[in-house]
Amino acid sequence: MRSVLTGRLSGLYIKMCCASRALVLLMLVLALGSCGNHSTPSTELPESWSWQDIEQAAAGTQLSMMMWQGDPLVNRYMVEYVKPALKQCCNIDLQLLSGQGHQIVSTLMAEREAGLRNSQLDVVWINGETFFQLRQIDALYGPFTSRLPNSRYINWEDPFISRDFGQPLDGYECPWGNVQMTLIYNSSRVQQTPHSLVQWEQWWAANPGLFTLGHDFTGMTLLKAWLMELAGGPQELSGPFDPKKYEKYSAELWALINRNKANFWNGGRTFPSSVAQMHQLFAQGELLFTMSNNDAEVDNKIAEGFFPDDSRAYVPRSGTIQNSHYLGIARGSVNKAAAMVLINWLISPEAQFQKYQPAVWGDGTILSLDLLEPEWQERFETAPGRVYAPARKTIQPFALQEPDAEYMIRLFADFRAHVIAN
C-alpha cells in the first residue's frame, strides 16, 4: 500500500517538475501580456481642457458603468431614459454592468494587484463603505467634481452630501441621490409603530417572531441609528471613530439585542442576508416589518404589486440615517472624459427630476432647489408626491448623519461575533 502510494507520489512529483516548466512558460506569457498592458497608459484629462474639450473628446465613444441592478425601476430608468438620452445629447454609448459594493472593490483591487493601468470600468455607483474601501486602495480618479458644470446646483455645504460615512469627498465622487432610511410595516396588523428602543422591546415581547433585521448594509444602518440612540444622540458619535465610545455603546446594543432576540424571527437564530430576503419575508407575511434605505421604496413596491396595499413607511422619532449615494470614476478608466459627461448629465435638473418622481424611481434629489432656476424649482415642488411613504419634509427633522465608516465595519463584524454566534 505504502509502496503504491510512494510510487504514485514519485510519478506525480516527476509530472509536477515537468508541469513546473509549463508553469514557468505560462508565467512568462502572462508577464509579457501584463507588460503589454503596462505600456498602454490610461488616459488622463489635461487640467487645461475646457468643458467643451471634454465633451468633444467624449463624443462617439463607449462608456461602462458598474451599478447595482437589483431594482426594476432603477434599471428601467437607466436603460429606457439615461442610455437613449446620453446617446442623443452627447453621442456616448453607455454599457451597464451589474455589480455593487464588494464586486466593484474586488474588480478594481484585482486590477491594481495585477498591475493593470487600464480598467474595464469607467463609472461606478457607490457610497459609504465602498467609497472608504476604494479610497483605501487608491482606486478612484479625482478630484473631478469641480469641473462639472452642473455641480453649481449642489449645495456642497450640506452635511448630508459633503461627507460620505464621515469622510470628506475631496472631489473623488459626485452625489447622485439622497435617501433616508424608513421602516416599512403592515398597517393592518401594526396599530402602534415603535419610536424608541424602549417601545421596540415592548413590541418584540408582545409580537414574537415578527421582526428581524438583515446582516447586511440596511440592517447595519438601522443598528447605527440604535447605537446613536443608546449614545444619547448623534453628536456623541460624530467625528472620527472613537474606539472607547464604540466599545461602551456597542456593548449596550449587543446586550439589548441578545436579551430580545428570542422574540425575533426564527428565534434570532438566523438573520436574513439581504434586504431582498427581508422584503420577501414581509410580502409573504412572515414579518410585519421590513426596512429600506430608499424612503420612497414602499410606493415603488406597492406599485409593482410586490408589497400588500396596506404597507406603509415611517421614520421613528429616535431618527434614522440619511445619506447620499454617489458616482465615482475608476482611476484606470480609459474614458474619463465620457465618464465626466455622463455624471454631469446625471446631476442635471432634467435627469434628477425624472428619477425624483415616485413612479419612475422616487430617489431624492441632491440638487439644492434654492440654486435652481425658478422653472425647475416649481417643477420639483409640484411633482406628484408619495402616497404610502411619508413626505420628505416630515422626516427631515429625524435625519441622522452617517458616523465614521469604521463604526459600520466594526458593527458588521461584531454583530456576527456577539449576536449571531452567541
Added chain:
Amino acid sequence: MLSRTERLARWIYLLLTLVPLLAAWLYSLAYSLGLRGVLSSGFTLEHWVRLLGLSGQAGEAWSTLFYSLWLSAASIGLIIALALPLSALLYFRPRTQGLGLWLYLPMTLPPVVAAFVFYELLSPSGLLSRLAFAAGLSQGIGSFPRLVNDPASLGIIITQVFLLFPFFSLVFAQQASQENMAALQRLSQSLGASKGRFFRSIYAPLILRRKMPLLLLYGVLLLGTYEIPLLLGQNSPRVLSVYIVEQLSRFDLQTIPLGHAMAALYTVLVLALLLYLLSRPSGKISES
C-alpha cells in the same frame, strides 16, 4: 504504451487543469502570508494564526470546517440509505424501470433553482405550511416547524439529497447489473439466505465497495457547495464556501487574507483526499 498524441493530450489536459489550480493556490497562499495584496505590509503569519488558533475568528473557522464535513457526511449517508433500496427495486423489478426516467428530472435542476424550490416549499410561509394550515394541522406561520434556515440544517440536507439520490440510484442499479446480482441472489437463496439477508450481506456491501470512490468524490463536491447553504442555511455556523466568500467581500478589507488562508487550506484538504483516493489499489476512480 501511450502514443505521442495521447501523451500530448494528457499534457494539455494537465496544463489546463493543474496549472490554473496551482497558480490560484499559490496566489492564495501568497496573499494569506502578506506577500500579495494592495494593503499588505510584508510577510506575516498573523492570518494563519488567526485561522488556526482556537478562539475568536479561529474558533469560527474550525466550526465552519466541521460543519461542512458534517453536512457532507449526513447528505451522503442519506443518499446511500435512499439510493441503495431504490436501485435494488430498479434492478430486480424491470417493470419499475419506467421510474428511472423520472429520476433524471431532479438532475436537470441547477442547485440555485432547487434551493429556491425548496425554500418556497418548506418555509413557514411556503406551500407545505399553507396546505397544513388549510388541513387544520397548523395554526399558522408561527406554529409550522422550521425546515429552512433551521439549526439542524434540514432544508440543506433535504435539497442536496433530492438532487443527488436519483443519480446514485441509477448508478447503483447499473453496477448491480454489471455484478450480475440476479445470479448472486439465486445462489444466496439456494444456500438459504432471505432477500433481506442478501441485501444486507451481499448487495449493499458490494455496491458500496465498488462505488465508494465516487461517493467520496461527491462528498468532496458537497464540501464546496455554495448556493444551497447560502439560501437555506443559518448565519452561523456557515459552510466553507460561504465563509470564504464572506471574508473576501466584507466591509473590512483586512479579512481578505483570512479568506485566502481558508481557501488555501481547503484546497490542500481536498487534494489530500483525492490523492488518498487515487492511491487506493481497489478503489480506482476509473472503476466507477
